[in-house]
Amino acid sequence: MxxxxxxxxxxxxxxxxxxxxxxxxxxxxxxxxxxxxxxxxxxxxxxxxxxxxxxxxxxxxxxxxxxxxxxxxxxxxxxxxxxxxxxxxxxxxxxxxxxxxxxxxxxxxxxxxxxxxxxxxxxxxxxxxxxxxxxxxxxxxxxxxFAKEKKELTERIESAEDTLHALEVFRERKIVLEDTIAAMESTLAAEKDNHKKNLLARTEDQLDTTTKRTMMENDQMISELQYQSKETEKLLVKYKALETEVVHLRLQLKVNKDTEVEMAKRTHFYQKLIKKLNERVQSDHVAARTHAALAQGQERTKTDVNKANEDMIALLQTKSNGLETQLRTLCAELADARTHVDEARAEKHAMLAQQDDTLRFLSVAIHDITHQLALSGHGHAAPSSLHAWQAGDVIPAKLDDLAPSDVKKVLQMLFGKLHAYQAAIVSAESKRNTGASRNISTLYHHVDRTKNRPRNRREGDGHIGHEDGGRSSVVTTAAGRLGASVLLSTGSSRPTIKTRIVLPDAHRMSLPSAAVSPG
Known part of the structure; x- marks a missing residue:
């Protein structure tokens, strides 16, 4: 095994x-x-x-x-x-x-x-x-x-610094020239007083002499007066030339100030309202001084000119205070007007919302009636008791007694009326808002147009205002009194100055979008 x-x-x-x-x-x-x-x-x-x-x-x-x-x-x-x-x-x-x-x-x-x-x-x-x-x-x-732009800006800054240095040098030269002119004017006034005293003394000494000596002295005095007259005329010609040079220097100073203001606007965007008013006061001050110097000429002395300048400075200071007060008033009125406009707009929106609900209800009802007619086939077979509804026709009290086609016609008529009413309200609101925006634009740009007018026209306006008796007017518009004008007068010898306040672009309040487009 x-x-x-x-x-x-x-x-x-x-x-x-x-x-x-x-x-x-x-x-x-x-x-x-x-x-x-x-x-x-x-x-x-x-x-x-x-x-x-x-x-x-x-x-x-x-x-x-x-x-x-x-x-x-x-x-x-x-x-x-x-x-x-x-x-x-x-x-x-x-x-x-x-x-x-x-x-x-x-x-x-x-x-x-x-x-x-x-x-x-x-x-x-x-x-x-x-x-x-x-x-x-x-x-x-x-x-x-960037390096290229930096280089360009550096060059522009250097150029601006050079210009500023030139303006400072010009200002120093102007101060020196004004001091020289004041010294020459004081010297001329002292010489005139001395001549007057000498003439009076000679006249008193000659009163006690004989007539012949008086005549001889008168002849001599006449010759001396002629000589003095010639010298005085020469001095007057020199004084007039100096005044003309002063006028040109003041005009050049005004141009330089305007250039400085423009450069400040470019570098710092827009200045505040008070600074702009001060610049206008300065420009008006220079214009008033120039006008006074040209109008008086040889007939007025330097003392009267200084007094007129002081009066004009006081007038411009009063005007500045009035403009500041008016600015505060206009700001308050503008806030109230905006509040009223917002309330009116809210009411309008609420009313339009209610009307829109009504229109929607009528539209739904018309649609239901049309659908019912299409289902029942009564749109062509049912007899109509309302063949053509017009604006003045009487509508039955009970719509239940009417045929569906007649009910549809009634609802269509009501729908058309409400739609037309709503369109009219929207159109009126659009026109009102357009008018308000135009008034605001007019207020913003009025002073710029006034500033660009010729000088003689402004002076003419001032004299016209003076002839009217120094009335002050405040323009009120439907948009809430957004525009205003002020007339200031100090006497019968001063022109009336009329101006309007214009806010810079940096301080303007943006208008609501609803003020431009309706609804």
Whole structure:
């Protein structure tokens, strides 16, 4: 007997098949063997061979036979398990071959993806290098432009500083010239007083002399007076030339001040209202002094001119105070007007909202009636008692008594009336807001137009205002009394000055959008 091992399965089978059968006993046993089937167990053969002589040996053979049967069964199970394992092994080999093929295919695809990604990385690197170069080029261009702009601004600042230095030098020269003119005027006045005293003294000394001596002295005095008259005329000519030069210098000073104001506006955007008023007071002061100097001429002395200038300064100071008071009043009135406009706009929106609800209700009602007529077919068959509704027709008290088509006509008429009423309200509001915006624009630009008028026309306006008796008027508009004009007069010898307050652009209050567009 051979023990079981997976590798010795075929050997075990061969041994079991080729094992020779024991020799059969002769005689009567041969007949029994011939009658037994060919397939018999060893125990039966052994019992037949022994003839049941040795019972113990027969029992052992039987036990061995049972053990061999169990071993054969186990061998069959092991064979089946071996076949199953072989099948699994074959399947696993096939699966491993498929997995190996799939992995190789996947690796090839991954190699292709890796190659593509590497090429993309190279492309991205090239693009990044190009972008870096473009960025550096653009940065260099920006730095060059900035340096150029900085250089231009530096040159402009240097030019402005040179101009400012020139203006300061001019101001110093102006002060020196004014001091020189004042000294010359005082010297001229002293010389005139001395001449007058000398003439009076000579006249008193000559009263006690004889007539002949008086006549001789009169002749001599006449010649001296002629000489003095010539000298005086020369002095007057020099004085007139000096006055003309002073006028030109004052005009040049005014032009320089205007230039300085313009430069200040360019560098600091817009000045505040008080500063602008002070500049206007100064310009009006210079204009008034120039006008007074040209109007009086040779007939007025320097003392009267100084007095007139002091009066004009007081007038301009009074005017400045009045303008400040009027500015505060106008600001308060503007705030009240804006409050009223907001309240009116809120009321208008509420009214339009209610009208919109009414119009929507009527539109829905008309749609329902139309749908009802389409379903019932009464749009053409039902008789209509309301053929043509006009504005003056009487509508029945009960709409339930009317046909659906007549109810539809009534609702359409009401819808048209409400729509027309709403359009009229919107149009009126638009016209009112347009008028208000025009009044505000007129208020903002009136003084600029007045400032650009010729000087003689302004003076003419001032004399006209003086002839009217110094009346002061305040213009009130529908937008809330946004415009105002003031007349200031100090006496019969002073022109009336009329002006309006204009806020600079930096201090203007923006108009609400609803004031321009209706609704």
């Amino acid at each position: 051979v023990l079981y091992h997976p590798k010795n399965t075929s050997r075990c089978e061969t041994t079991m098949e080729t094992k020779p059968a024991p020799a059969a006993p002769s005689g009567g046993m041969e007949t029994a063997v011939s009658t037994v089937p060919k397939i018999r167990d060893i125990g039966t053969i052994a019992l037949e061979a022994l003839g049941k002589i040795d019972t113990v040996l027969a029992f052992e053979l039987s036990v061995m036979n049972d053990h061999m049967k169990s071993m054969e069964g186990e061998n069959a199970l092991i064979k089946a398990e071996n076949d199953m394992l072989k099948a699994k092994l074959v399947q696993q080999k096939e699966d491993e071959a498929d997995i190996y093929y799939y992995l190789h295919k996947k690796l090839d695809a991954n190699y292709e993806v890796i190659a593509q990604l590497e090429s993309d990385i190279q492309t991205v690197k090239l693009e990044r290098d190009a972008m870096d170069k473009a960025f550096h080029i653009k940065q260099d261009e920006t730095q060059d432009a």
